[in-house]
Amino acid sequence: MRVLLTGAGGHVGRTVFEGLRGAYDWQLMYHSQPTEDPGVPFYTGEVQDIEDVRPAVEGVDAIIHLAGDPRRGAPWRSVLTNNIDGTYTVYQAAAQEDVERVVYSSSNHAVGAFETEDRTPEIYRTDDEFRLDGTELPRPGNEYGISKATGELIGRFFHDEHGLTVCNVRIGNLNNDHPPIDYERGQAMWLSPRDCAHIHDRALRADYGFEIVYGISDNDRKYYSIERAKEVLGYEPRDNSAEWDGKERVD
């Protein structure tokens, strides 16, 4: 399967590519020229420019679309262009080039405003029963979150009206080496690098139509359900932030 990865220079992009390098025929899209040759075909350009996107999309079976302004504090102007317009443009090119599937990197910030003062910090703790499962209406906590929830809507449209298979992965807190330290929220939504690669692998291979799933490891602390990802994608996370004591894994 030939797969285009946009946002290849970003944190999630590098994690997915490193973890699944041998599993697919990759082509990568970067915002600017990479400092090292990735060893596979690559493109550079603006995702909101169809002329930049089309050559990168041509001939692929699937796209993992991660490109965009990743800053939780990104201003409206930037997310409107890079994230909302960029995501529409990638889907438009995908539909025009008969790409079958798009895996879209959504975010916990699409639902960040569920973390109200009344609910926190309790929802980050293991004895709290509150769960989001992806069927709830989004509640973005910032402009970045608005842009990510809008990307999901765009995917819904391209699934319904253009027949694309679409999976939205609401990515938690991708932290390398170990879960966030002294940060309950980060531990509740930790996504380990190998679980990150694995959930994208499953989203590329599983049989479904349109999905919204939460991308976190199997943490004891959690307020995102991973049942849908397990059931529909066959996601089998191997990590759990509770197994770590600061920087060391506890056996």
Add this chain to the structure above:
Amino acid sequence: MRVLLTGAGGHVGRTVFEGLRGAYDWQLMYHSQPTEDPGVPFYTGEVQDIEDVRPAVEGVDAIIHLAGDPRRGAPWRSVLTNNIDGTYTVYQAAAQEDVERVVYSSSNHAVGAFETEDRTPEIYRTDDEFRLDGTELPRPGNEYGISKATGELIGRFFHDEHGLTVCNVRIGNLNNDHPPIDYERGQAMWLSPRDCAHIHDRALRADYGFEIVYGISDNDRKYYSIERAKEVLGYEPRDNSAEWDGKERVD
């Protein structure tokens, strides 16, 4: 109560203003200079330009935001600018100027893709039980619908993070004089002019935080529930497309 109405030159805008003219202290915002003086303070400008919007918003208690490209076939570029960016800009000005409430004109097109081949035309008929009630995730049927569903998300953000009271009215088919003729879908989502004015009146006065309601008359044919609008807004529609035989009301 001083109320700003954006999109005052459009079909819904004219209907709301005519129906509620005496009930509020109005100021109007038009895209271009109106041909007749409306008899109340008015502004012209681009809703996506904060410099145009701020003077119109200053000093009002509430905004009815209708401005945008209203065409169901509007291209992405136009709805991205006029509808998505325009709606964010109006909310941004509202938050800056301490406006208490925004009533946002959403659309049936935000959920247009629920009308699948399997469900239609049955869902337009009186014996069909299928209902949308506003708790479902949107399924836009076109780019215009994406922009309207995104406007709802923007409102959710400004409610959660800036404390605005927000009501999204998913407007059906506003047809003057009589319901659409020989058009089952249009009869199922008919909103009469007086019910249109009334639901906006209720959205300006009722006590709530954030709502998504369907704006249709009390039609026998329907696949949108109006229970939430009745319960929370106190909406009491007076019209029903079933009471019309073509252009004549049947007693």
